Amino acid sequence: MTSSTPRLRPLPLLGLALWVGLLVLVSVWMSRQAYHWLPVQASTAAPLVDGLFSFETGVGTFVFLGVISVMIWVVLMHRAEKYDASDAEPIEGNTKLEVIWTAIPLVLVMGIAVYAIQVNTRLGVLGPMEHIHPGNAVEEVGGYPGDRLPPETVEVIARQWSWEFRYPAAGVSSTELHLAIDQPVTFRLVSDDVIHGFYIPAFRLKQDVVPGTAIDFNLTPTREGRYRLRDSQFSGTWFAANQADVVVEAGDAHAAWLKQAAAQPLQSGISDAVQEYAVRDRKSNPGWATVPPAPPPQVNVPGSNTLPHDA
Amino acid sequence: MTSATFPSSEPKPSWTRYFSFNTDAKVIGIQYIVLSFFYFLIGGLLAMIIRGELITPAADLVDRTVYNGIYTMHGTIMLFLFIFPVLNGLNNLLIPTMIGAPDMAFPRLNAVAFWLVPIFGTLLIASFFVPGGPAYSGWWSYPPVSLQNPLGNLLSGQGLWITAVALSGVSSIMGAVNFVTTIIRMRAPGMTWFRMPVFCWTALAAQSLQLIGLPALTGGAVMLLFDLIAGTSFYRPEGGGDPVLYQHFFWFYSHPAVYVIILPVFGVFSELFPVYARKPLFGYVYVALASFIIVGLGLIVWVHHMFPSGVAQWMRNLFMVTTMLIAVPTGVKVFAWLGTLWRGKLRLTTPMLFCLGGLFNFVFAGITGIMLATVPVDIHVSNTYFVVGHFHYVIYGAAVMGVFAAIYHWFPKFTGRMPYEGLGKVHFLLTFVGANLNFLPMHPAGLMGMPRRVSSYDPEFAFWNVLASLGAFLLGVSIIPFLLNMVSSWVRGPKATHNPWNAIGLEWLLPSPPAEDNFGEHVPTVIARPYGYGLGQPLVENQAAIERELTLQEATP
Numbered sequence: 001m002t003s004s005t006p007r008l009r010p011l012p013l014l015g016l017a018l019w020v021g022l023l024v025l026v027s028v029w030m031s032r033q034a035y036h037w038l039p040v041q042a043s044t045a046a047p048l049v050d051g052l053f054s055f056e057t058g059v060g061t062f063v064f065l066g067v068i069s070v071m072i073w074v075v076l077m078h079r080a081e082k083y084d085a086s087d088a089e090p091i092e093g094n095t096k097l098e099v100i101w102t103a104i105p106l107v108l109v110m111g112i113a114v115y116a117i118q119v120n121t122r123l124g125v126l127g128p129m130e131h132i133h134p135g136n137a138v139e140e141v142g143g144y145p146g147d148r149l150p151p152e153t154v155e156v157i158a159r160q161w162s163w164e165f166r167y168p169a170a171g172v173s174s175t176e177l178h179l180a181i182d183q184p185v186t187f188r189l190v191s192d193d194v195i196h197g198f199y200i201p202a203f204r205l206k207q208d209v210v211p212g213t214a215i216d217f218n219l220t221p222t223r224e225g226r227y228r229l230r231d232s233q234f235s236g237t238w239f240a241a242n243q244a245d246v247v248v249e250a251g252d253a254h255a256a257w258l259k260q261a262a263a264q265p266l267q268s269g270i271s272d273a274v275q276e277y278a279v280r281d282r283k284s285n286p287g288w289a290t291v292p293p294a295p296p297p298q299v300n301v302p303g304s305n306t307l308p309h310d311a
Numbered sequence: 312m313t314s315a316t317f318p319s320s321e322p323k324p325s326w327t328r329y330f331s332f333n334t335d336a337k338v339i340g341i342q343y344i345v346l347s348f349f350y351f352l353i354g355g356l357l358a359m360i361i362r363g364e365l366i367t368p369a370a371d372l373v374d375r376t377v378y379n380g381i382y383t384m385h386g387t388i389m390l391f392l393f394i395f396p397v398l399n400g401l402n403n404l405l406i407p408t409m410i411g412a413p414d415m416a417f418p419r420l421n422a423v424a425f426w427l428v429p430i431f432g433t434l435l436i437a438s439f440f441v442p443g444g445p446a447y448s449g450w451w452s453y454p455p456v457s458l459q460n461p462l463g464n465l466l467s468g469q470g471l472w473i474t475a476v477a478l479s480g481v482s483s484i485m486g487a488v489n490f491v492t493t494i495i496r497m498r499a500p501g502m503t504w505f506r507m508p509v510f511c512w513t514a515l516a517a518q519s520l521q522l523i524g525l526p527a528l529t530g531g532a533v534m535l536l537f538d539l540i541a542g543t544s545f546y547r548p549e550g551g552g553d554p555v556l557y558q559h560f561f562w563f564y565s566h567p568a569v570y571v572i573i574l575p576v577f578g579v580f581s582e583l584f585p586v587y588a589r590k591p592l593f594g595y596v597y598v599a600l601a602s603f604i605i606v607g608l609g610l611i612v613w614v615h616h617m618f619p620s621g622v623a624q625w626m627r628n629l630f631m632v633t634t635m636l637i638a639v640p641t642g643v644k645v646f647a648w649l650g651t652l653w654r655g656k657l658r659l660t661t662p663m664l665f666c667l668g669g670l671f672n673f674v675f676a677g678i679t680g681i682m683l684a685t686v687p688v689d690i691h692v693s694n695t696y697f698v699v700g701h702f703h704y705v706i707y708g709a710a711v712m713g714v715f716a717a718i719y720h721w722f723p724k725f726t727g728r729m730p731y732e733g734l735g736k737v738h739f740l741l742t743f744v745g746a747n748l749n750f751l752p753m754h755p756a757g758l759m760g761m762p763r764r765v766s767s768y769d770p771e772f773a774f775w776n777v778l779a780s781l782g783a784f785l786l787g788v789s790i791i792p793f794l795l796n797m798v799s800s801w802v803r804g805p806k807a808t809h810n811p812w813n814a815i816g817l818e819w820l821l822p823s824p825p826a827e828d829n830f831g832e833h834v835p836t837v838i839a840r841p842y843g844y845g846l847g848q849p850l851v852e853n854q855a856a857i858e859r860e861l862t863l864q865e866a867t868p
Contacts, residue, residue, distance in 0.1 A: 037755055037758045037759070038691075038758050038759070039759055039760055045687075048687065049687045049688060049690070049691055052685060052687050052688055053682065053688050053691075056678075056681065056682045056685065056688065057682075060678035060679075060681065060682065063674075063678060064674055064675060064678050067645065067649065067674045068671065068674070070649050070652075070653070071649070071652070071667060071670065071671065074588075074649075074652040074653060074654075074655065074657060075657060075659070075667065078588075078652065078653070078654055078655050078656065078657050079656070079657045079658075079659065080589070080656035080657060080658050081656075084656060085813070086589070086656065087589040087590070087656070087844045087845035088588065088589045088590045088654060088655045088656045088844070088845055089590070089654065089845060090590060090591050090843070090844060090845035090846045091590065091591070091593065091650070091653075091654070092591045092593070092594075092595070093591075093593050093594035093595065093596075093597070093650075094593075094594070094650075097594075097646075097650070098594050098597050098643070101642060101643065101646040102639060102642070102643055104642075105638050105639050105642035106636075106639050108638075109635040109636065109638045109639065109681065110632075110635070112635065112681065112685060113631060113632050113635050113685070116631060116685035116686060116687060116688075117628050117631070119685075119687045120624065120627065120628060120686050120687055121624075123687060124624055193455065194455045194456045194459070195453060195455070195456070195554060197619065197694060197762075199694075199760070199762065201691070201759065201760025202760075204687075204690065204691040205690060205691075206619045206690050206691065206693065206694070207619055207621065208619050208620045208621060210548075210554060210555060210620070210621060211455060211548045211549075211554065212548025212549070212553075212554070213548075213621070215621055228760070228769065230760065230762050231762070232619070232693075232694045232695070232762050233453070233619075233694060234379075234448065234449050234453070234456060234694075234763075234764045235456060236379070236447075236448075236456050236459065237375050237376050237379060237447075238375060239379075239764060239765065239766075240370065240375070240762075240764075240765035240766045240767045240768065241370075241375075241767065243769075276375075280374070286374060286376075287373070287374025287375070287376040287377045287444075288374070288376040288377055288380055288443055288444025288445075288447070288468075289376065289442070289443030289444060289461040289462045290375075290376050290461055291459050291461050309769075311759075311760065
């Protein structure tokens with residue numbers, strides 16, 4: 001057993017440096033991997049969010065592995081010998097160390113915070129800057145300066161349990177959300193009943209839809225494809241089935257879709273809850289009580305929510 | 312049994328005291344712990360049904376209404392009927408014995424606080440049997456979902472749920488008043504603040520949070536109950552109410568509640584690492600004070616649960632920064648434990664393994680916590696399985712493992728019997744592997760965009776959910792060796808000496824189990840800081856004589 005503290009001899013120092021170097025490499029590798037854990041990037045917000053997440057994964061990996069390395073080292077190297085009942089050398093603390101390990105996390109988290117605030121600000125400029133209009137959602141008109149008004153406004157009505165999308169300019173309604181690529185769009189989010197969550201993972205964006213309030217929400221899709229919109233705030237029995245598809249298409253395809261849709265007669269849109277509710281009602285033991293689903297919205301285009309989606 | 316020289320004339324206390332309105336904190340402590348594990352088994356059974364449903368993408372095991380009721384009750388039972396009561400059990404056992412008090416400051420209030428637990432527990436479990444089933448709106452019970460009351464009856468599962476939560480708040484406030492008063496007023500002579508064990512520091516910090524935060528939740532819950540049964544519209548938008556207001560009341564308490572849970576577990580780590588590393592706690596004063604910095608910051612972070620609710624940008628940034636700052640005092644603690652372990656003489660006993668495993672999981676949870684604090688990442692992963700994974704790492708991976716560590720460590724003190732090491736290590740291994748297998752896969756599922764609280768999901772999430780379910784079933788099995796160990800060692804385990812772990816602390820200068828009034832008239836005078844391992848100084852005056860007497864007592868059959 002050593003009795004005196006070994007002071008930074010060259011060999012252990014070299015080993016430590018090598019180990020730290022290895023941890024840095026692993027952390028960099030993990031920060032690259034982090035992109036693969038997320039869905040495809042389909043909005044202007046996505047690369048910003050992913051960049052921050054990747055950075056945090058890198059820093060987090062380094063901190064985690066650093067702490068765990070110390071734990072594994074002490075468990076392997078500093079175990080008491082069998083039948084050794086004696087105490088270890090009593091080190092009660094070290095103020096210098098305390099200052100260092102208070103300062104390092106402080107600098108680290110404040111660095112991350114500054115980065116996150118920058119991303120936050122840019123996200124605000126690029127799109128999801130919400131404008132909240134308290135009061136009656138139906139009576140509310142306009143609400144933000146014209147220079148920021150994106151060309152397309154879509155009214156999103158969340159219900160128990162369906163999503164309805166209205167395009168007032170084109171006079172179209174649908175239960176499948178269609179968006180033009182690279183075209184900023186404003187959503188006006190309203191709910192008929194409870195709080196729902198407007199969440200499109202491929203866009204990395206989410207906003208609660210609060211009854212009694214109309215919330216404006218902007219974004220810009222950047223990748224063509226079919227994505228999932230999921231209800232992200234628990235809304236009751238068919239919460240899990242309250243999903244819709246989002247189709248991002250080229251500008252002319254989008255215009256064509258709107259034109260074609262406007263010519264369609266109104267019909268029942270998609271509501272998985274209504275179908276399941278009908279089946280459930282016929283069972284002898286249907287389960288516990290539920291609020292009945294709202295009738296399917298009457299729309300020009302029901303669309304689909306069963307086709308393969310990109311994310 | 313206060314002295315070795317006189318044979319005891321008192322009859323051995325009967326086991327029936329555990330089923331009575333007893334005012335001895337040590338009896339109440341065991342009542343809390345045993346009752347909480349009864350509810351733990353119910354909550355765990357519900358978790359098995361949840362993971363059974365989620366092992367396949369379709370909603371095919373139970374009806375969706377049943378699933379929603381079960382996940383709601385799982386969360387509610389685990390928080391209000393397991394983790395808070397079990398920690399209050401530890402508080403009851405440890406605070407008086409660690410500070411040398413004969414009992415809690417208000418013993419009858421203490422007993423009332425405990426007996427409220429089975430009362431609201433029964434109310435909550437009874438909601439399974441009322442028409443329409445139990446509450447189904449999640450343990451947050453956000454309005455308007457929680458106000459929908461499909462059958463329209465006055466007596467509903469949701470109404471019982473709110474009543475139970477409000478009663479739980481009353482019980483916890485009673486407990487908090489008692490713990491805070493006891494720690495402030497009843498410490499042994501010589502036990503100044505900076506000679507107090509860290510567990511008591513963390514208990515004081517946690518119970519202060521209860522006193523500040525709980526009234527908000529209880530008031531918020533009462534208004535929710537009025538909205539539900541009396542037609543008021545505090546939160547109903549159609550009556551001019553604001554559903555988001557409830558979220559503020561709820562999280563104003565329920566975020567600090569996480570610190571109410573984790574702080575005493577930090578206390579357990581701080582107590583146990585020195586014992587099993589045979590070294591003083593590194594930087595005792597900093598560790599003690601860090602708890603109160605966590606209290607201060609913990610009270611001003613609640614809005615981070617509401618980033619997607621529609622919060623102004625500047626508020627998002629402010630609450631992000633306060634949340635991130637909590638990493639600093641928490642980091643001080645983690646580094647202090649590493650400093651304690653460094654160059655120690657580690658003994659990998661069952662409680663030590665649970666502490667090391669708990670620390671491992673906690674560090675992981677801390678890193679995902681920082682990710683969740685940053686607004687842009689939170690917007691993507693909030694209300695997804697990433698959050699579910701994060702808090703199960705905190706609550707199960709760190710807090711419950713810390714509770715197990717505490718139980719194995721102090722079991723001999725309060726039962727007079729030694730737990731079995733072999734079974735304990737099996738329990739540790741199954742818990743550690745099970746928890747990581749269960750909760751790690753939730754993170755990728757959440758990053759991919761799987762919302763929490765779903766009874767069905769898209770097939771791309773199936774792989775991670777199968778892994779999580781297997782981990783959950785393993786966790787379900789892991790409780791068996793624990794229960795076997797507790798029952799068999801309490802009934803016929805080897806007799807424990809007064810200090811089987813060779814630990815330093817007032818509680819280890821009491822016989823195992825201690826007399827009803829602990830030290831009685833002979834409270835020793837504390838003359839040193841806790842955790843003097845390797846320093847060779849006594850903790851109290853006449854320590855040698857006290858220990859000699861205890862050893863003599865143990866030698867006489």
